[in-house]
Amino acid sequence: MACELSIAASVIAVATLAYSSSKTLYQTISAIYDTPEILVHLKTDVETLYETIHSLQQELEKKDTNAALSDAQKSNLREIMPTLQACHIACDEFNSKIDRLMRRSKDGQTSWRDRLKLQFQEKEIGGFQARLASYKSTLAIALDFATLKTASENLDVTKGLETKIEEATTLLTGQIQGLQIGLQAILDASSESGELVQANPQCQLTEAQQSEVLHAIEQQTVALSHCYRACMAVFKETTKATGHDYKYVKASKEARLLMGDLGNVEGGALHTFRNIEVDGGWVVAGNMAGESAKDFFK
Template identity: 25%
Template structure:
């Protein structure tokens, strides 16, 4: 169940924006760092696309109103802030790694040394970062979608019911995927801890790779908690929507007489025929 707010609802949006804005700045800085590498490897180009998707999700997050945040509940707000914060920290960490990996390059062109075959740990860092960004994007986009739809609709159409059902399925699928990826991340951490450095890698690369995957583990855990809370909320929305869908209000003309029924599914009671 969604929780009620103990904080002043007027401060909700300000609090979320206060978290989202710095994270968006971190994302933008990393995008710019990658763009400066004119001959960037394909893996980094793909990472840039993930970053742009997260940037859009963060921009959408800042459009959610106080009333919409309140309808989602305080737990969703707090977990959204936690997910956003971890994403920003991860971008900062990856920027530091990228700077170290390209320290022998100048003018945006990778030196032969830096462009040498990317080793096991560096590949792991890029892949881990990409997965973190994708989880952040999916989770925040789900928050925005449900907030925009609003969990307090009073007039429900077939289109709304379809949207609710689709979102239920999407979130449930994301939770299942998160569980699977958490298991994979746990196994990955074990492999990294036992792996030996390759000829072109340092202990710093090894430590960075392990740290990056540990952050991915945190991102997945926070994301799963948030998705579970959203799924609970969307279940409540679906139940309320089905109740509201059964309610039909008919107006019987200016004189309030006669009987007009189109397509009706539900129980009829307290019917009065004739004039008021």
């Protein structure tokens, strides 16, 4: 798609699906007049999600040519396409789940049986909410980055964006690690129960369910990994203006370290250097000309 259309147009096409799915889910929850408490916060999160997607669509429609986007912005947009697709699928699936859970409720009123079923689904709803939080934060960063003309035009705005990236990547890293732990636990349990499955055919259903869970975990890990790379594509660009914080660096023996920029960097990034130890090595903290770097690393 990206070869035939601009990257902006490609993202807009996927965002249209994600917007429709998330708004439909919001409307489904809103139609429950006596909304159970477990869904109240979710409804707010879904509303913020589809509003963010809509704002991103509008911004990209203004820049619907590759020439209007920097290389870093294009890289970020390529990574958020899978995120938008994941939003579309997740919201559609959860909307169908609510329809199944609420099939006894009528005229917006929740039957006591359906309300009880929702309470039993509390952990699953919480997990879905956490997924949406990751998607939402990634898309909000993409929106901010799409509206940023240059990273150096307003350092306060750029630093604020970096703070959002740090918060988002911390959340993403934690979720990915949690999924990996869960995946390993399922694999270990499946290996240990192999003999039981052979001895008891009734365990075959459990095995099939485990396979479905493993697939879901893998798909979610892929989606979160794209979120992480999308954030890092923005971070790589913003640090050109805000600089890096070099700390707890130790150079010893024959070590040669360059901390800073190679050559003259437009915008004049301000790097900070803290707790640098040099014991027999060579360290340059700051900018170094290309020709000098060749001699330095010989």
